[in-house]
Amino acid sequence: MxxxxxxxxxxxxxxxxxxxxxxxxxxxxxxxxxxxxxxxxxxxxxxxxxxxxxxxxxxxxxxxxxxxxxxxxxxxxxxxxxxxxxxxxxxxxxxxxxxxxxxxxxxxxxxxxxxxxxxxxxxxxxxxxxxxxxxxxxxxxxxxxxxxxxVDADARDPKTALQEWAQARKQTPPSYAEVSRSGPDHAPVFTISVTLQSGESEQATAASKRLAQQAAAKTLLERLTQA
The missing domain is CATH 1.10.1520.10 (Ribonuclease III domain)
Structure with a gap:
C-alpha cells in the first residue's frame, strides 16, 4: 500500500x-x-x-x-x-x-x-x-x-508527594473538590481545589480533572515546603 x-x-x-x-x-x-x-x-x-x-x-x-x-x-x-x-x-x-x-x-x-x-x-x-x-x-x-x-531527581506525582507530606504529620489524606467547570464539552476546563486537614488549601485550573488536581497539589506542597 x-x-x-x-x-x-x-x-x-x-x-x-x-x-x-x-x-x-x-x-x-x-x-x-x-x-x-x-x-x-x-x-x-x-x-x-x-x-x-x-x-x-x-x-x-x-x-x-x-x-x-x-x-x-x-x-x-x-x-x-x-x-x-x-x-x-x-x-x-x-x-x-x-x-x-x-x-x-x-x-x-x-x-x-x-x-x-x-x-x-x-x-x-x-x-x-x-x-x-x-x-x-x-x-x-x-x-x-x-x-x-x-527528569526531576524526585519525580513523584504531586498528589502522592502531598499525601506523604500529610501522613508524615499525622493528617488524613488531602481532599479534592471540583470548584468549577467551563468551556465546551469537547474542550472542558476544570478548576479543582485541594484541602488538608489542617486547613491549608490551593486550587488550580487545567484541561482535565487529573491535571488540575496535580497542579493544585504541587502548588500547595511548594508553599508548605518553602514556608
Missing part, C-alpha cells in the same frame, strides 16, 4: 520510513474509525506501552548507575505516563494524521491527551514490529530528547 502525503511527512518527523506502511496506518487509526477491513491501534498501544517501558528502564539505569529503585521508579513514571506520551505526540504533530470517526473529530479528538498518548504508544509498537527493538529504542530516545536527562 501507498502512504498519503501526510503520513509520508509524518515519517520524516519521527525519523523512520516504514517497510510495512500498513503498520503505520494501523497505529494512527482510532477505534472510532475502525472497520472490518481496517484495524484500530488498541493492540499496538498495548505493545507500545511495554516497549516504551523497557526503553526508559534501560535509559534510566544507564544514566544513573547509583540510583536506588525508589529513586528510579518516580522518574520512570514521569517519562512513560500518558501526559508525557501526549507531549511528545504534540511535538511531532501526531494529532494531524490521526484517523478518527466523525464523532471524535467533532469533539476535538486530535487534541485529546488520552488519544494522543495512546497513538504515540501505538507508533512505537509499529516501529518495533516493522524493524526491531533497537530501532524503536533509538526513535524513542530521539523523540523524548532532553526529557530523559532532565
Amino acid at each position: 501507498k502512504l498519503s502525503a501526510e503520513l509520508k511527512a509524518f515519517q520524516g518527523r519521527i525519523g523512520y520510513d516504514f517497510k510495512q506502511p500498513e503498520l503505520l496506518l494501523r497505529a494512527v487509526t482510532h477505534s472510532s474509525k475502525s472497520s472490518p477491513t481496517r484495524e484500530d491501534n488498541q493492540r499496538l498501544e498495548f505493545l507500545g506501552d511495554r516497549v516504551l517501558g523497557l526503553v526508559m528502564s534501560e535509559a534510566l539505569l544507564e544514566r544513573d548507575k547509583g540510583a536506588s529503585e525508589g529513586q528510579l521508579a518516580p522518574r520512570f513514571n514521569a517519562l512513560v505516563r500518558k501526559e508525557a506520551c501526549a507531549d511528545v505526540a504534540k511535538d511531532i504533530d501526531l494529532g494531524a494524521v490521526l484517523k478518527l470517526g466523525r464523532s471524535e473529530q467533532m469533539s476535538g479528538g486530535r487534541r485529546k491527551l488520552a488519544l494522543l498518548g495512546d497513538a504515540m504508544e501505538a507508533v512505537i509498537a509499529a516501529v518495533y514490529l516493522d524493524a526491531d527493538f533497537e530501532t524503536a529504542k533509538a526513535m524513542v530516545l530521539r523523540l523524548w530528547g532532553s526529557r530523559v536527562d532532565s
Whole structure:
C-alpha cells in the first residue's frame, strides 16, 4: 500500500520510513474509525506501552548507575505516563494524521491527551514490529530528547508527594473538590481545589480533572515546603 502525503511527512518527523506502511496506518487509526477491513491501534498501544517501558528502564539505569529503585521508579513514571506520551505526540504533530470517526473529530479528538498518548504508544509498537527493538529504542530516545536527562531527581506525582507530606504529620489524606467547570464539552476546563486537614488549601485550573488536581497539589506542597 501507498502512504498519503501526510503520513509520508509524518515519517520524516519521527525519523523512520516504514517497510510495512500498513503498520503505520494501523497505529494512527482510532477505534472510532475502525472497520472490518481496517484495524484500530488498541493492540499496538498495548505493545507500545511495554516497549516504551523497557526503553526508559534501560535509559534510566544507564544514566544513573547509583540510583536506588525508589529513586528510579518516580522518574520512570514521569517519562512513560500518558501526559508525557501526549507531549511528545504534540511535538511531532501526531494529532494531524490521526484517523478518527466523525464523532471524535467533532469533539476535538486530535487534541485529546488520552488519544494522543495512546497513538504515540501505538507508533512505537509499529516501529518495533516493522524493524526491531533497537530501532524503536533509538526513535524513542530521539523523540523524548532532553526529557530523559532532565527528569526531576524526585519525580513523584504531586498528589502522592502531598499525601506523604500529610501522613508524615499525622493528617488524613488531602481532599479534592471540583470548584468549577467551563468551556465546551469537547474542550472542558476544570478548576479543582485541594484541602488538608489542617486547613491549608490551593486550587488550580487545567484541561482535565487529573491535571488540575496535580497542579493544585504541587502548588500547595511548594508553599508548605518553602514556608
